[in-house]
Amino acid sequence: MTDxxxxxxxxxxxxxxxxxxxxxxxxxxxxxxxxxHLYRHVRDFYVAEMPDGRLVACCALAPTWEDLAEICSLVVDESxxxxxxxxxxxxTCIRDCRELGPTKVFALTYQEEFFRHLGFSVVDKDVLPQKIWADCVHCPKYPDCDETAVLLEL
Ligand SMILES: CC(C)(COP(=O)(O)OP(=O)(O)OC[C@H]1O[C@@H](n2cnc3c(N)ncnc32)[C@H](O)[C@@H]1OP(=O)(O)O)[C@@H](O)C(=O)NCCC(=O)NCCS
Structure with a gap:
């Protein structure tokens, strides 16, 4: 993995x-x-690249509010x-967030255990009103979101 x-x-x-x-x-x-959407938000993204140039992971840090940013579009190649x-x-995204300023990072996820291993805690979605006003109301699943909100205080 070091390569x-x-x-x-x-x-x-x-x-x-x-x-x-x-x-x-x-x-x-x-x-x-x-x-x-990806072209518009490409500056939010980090990628993981193999020595042969193949992309094997991606993740974005999306600023949401003055004190809040979201980890989203996280994928690691299945293999x-x-x-x-x-x-x-x-x-890497969390380091970026520290430099940018927000002191809270959250994700909406089905991978609660992965985020717990990284120090995140499960929270009620009500503590993320800015995310709900800006994005969730446009989601086809709204208001029946089945993802878990996880939060890390930096
Ligand atoms: C979630 C995902 C990004 C994790 O990537 P990964 O490279 O397998 O994770 P890592 O190997 O870095 O794991 C980090 C830690 O989390 C743990 N972990 C990872 N996936 C886990 C899971 N599904 N259940 C429990 N623990 C898990 C690892 O054991 C490791 O623990 P440790 O560092 O304390 O030993 C990957 O499974 C994935 O791409 N899933 C499909 C897309 C997805 O669901 N994305 C999340 C959207 S929010």
Whole structure:
């Protein structure tokens, strides 16, 4: 895993990020994202790249409010799971968040245990009103969200 490099994403990564996300979205593990959305938000993303240039993970840090940012669009290639790559890319986003300013990072997830291993705690979604006003109300599942909210105070 040490030969996998984690770096900021650039425009040329967007189709690779899209492929990673759509593979998981088809299994209902996360929400699909349109290419147009990814181009607009590419600066939020980190990717993990193999020495041959293949993208094997992605994750975004999306600022939500003055004191709050979201970890989202997190995927590790199925063949490379449980090797520490998910932890590395999320911790990279958390370092980014410390530099940016928000002191709280959250995710909405089906992978509660993974986030617990990284120090997050389960919280009630009501503690994230800015996320609900901005995004959740546009989600096809709203108001019957079956994801768990997890939060880390930095
Ligand atoms: C969730 C996901 C990103 C985890 O990536 P990963 O590279 O397998 O995770 P890591 O190997 O870095 O695991 C970090 C820690 O979490 C634990 N962990 C990982 N997945 C876990 C799971 N499903 N259940 C319990 N613990 C888990 C690991 O044992 C490890 O613990 P440790 O560091 O204390 O020993 C990956 O499973 C994935 O891409 N899933 C599909 C997409 C998805 O659900 N994304 C989340 C959207 S919010």
């Amino acid at each position: 996998v490099r984690i770096r900021k994403a650039h425009m040329g990564d967007v189709k690779g990020i899209h492929a990673l996300l759509m593979g998981c979205a088809a299994k209902g593990l996360l929400l699909p994202r349109a290419l147009s 490379l799971r449980r090797l520490g790559l998910g932890r590395r890319i999320v911790e």
